[in-house]
Amino acid sequence: MNKKSDIDTYPINEEIRAKTVRLVGENIENPGIYPISQARQMAEEMELDLVMISDKADPPVCKILDYQKFLYQLKKKQKEIKANAQKIVVKEIRFGPNTDDHDYNFKLKHAINFLQEGAKVKAYVFFKGRSILFKEQGEILLLRFAQDLEEYGKVEQLPQLEGKRMIMIVSPKSTKKK
Numbered sequence: 001m002n003k004k005s006d007i008d009t010y011p012i013n014e015e016i017r018a019k020t021v022r023l024v025g026e027n028i029e030n031p032g033i034y035p036i037s038q039a040r041q042m043a044e045e046m047e048l049d050l051v052m053i054s055d056k057a058d059p060p061v062c063k064i065l066d067y068q069k070f071l072y073q074l075k076k077k078q079k080e081i082k083a084n085a086q087k088i089v090v091k092e093i094r095f096g097p098n099t100d101d102h103d104y105n106f107k108l109k110h111a112i113n114f115l116q117e118g119a120k121v122k123a124y125v126f127f128k129g130r131s132i133l134f135k136e137q138g139e140i141l142l143l144r145f146a147q148d149l150e151e152y153g154k155v156e157q158l159p160q161l162e163g164k165r166m167i168m169i170v171s172p173k174s175t176k177k178k
Helices: 002-007 036-045 067-084 101-116 129-148
Strands: 020-024 032-035 049-054 061-065 090-095 120-126 153-162 165-172
Touching: 020 036, 020 049, 032 036, 036 049, 036 061, 049 067, 061 067, 090 101, 090 129, 101 120, 101 129, 101 165, 120 129, 129 153, 129 165
Parallel strands: 020 061, 090 120
Antiparallel strands: 020 032, 049 061, 120 165, 153 165
């Protein structure tokens, strides 16, 4: 319902209350300021609508165009903008404070794949019970992980202890080299 109100906020024809308007557009021979009655008459003669584009200006700016086509193009532009917006994906990789080399290398390969796909990687070391005593080991592990991922991504957040987790975030290096 909100989307409709965003688009349908342009007053047209009789809804325009201003006494004079500034006419612009490609189908107007003499752009300039006209009384509202003359502007409506010009739109009627062209069998198009008088649409107020900007009510902030003094006098308000209007265009003579096909309103339905105008709305369609607006919706199309908004859809295009939405489609081009990047969606950020965050993949998590969990380590223990005493993760051995085989597991580390396996998780490293996954992290490289995630970064190459354009996803962020949230790597964390989870400390169970008394293993919190090994928080230095966890930090060393995450820093080594960041160093091994250096050519694929950059560290966005250095290792930080949050409760029983030590978290580090790595974002991909820009992949727009095409």
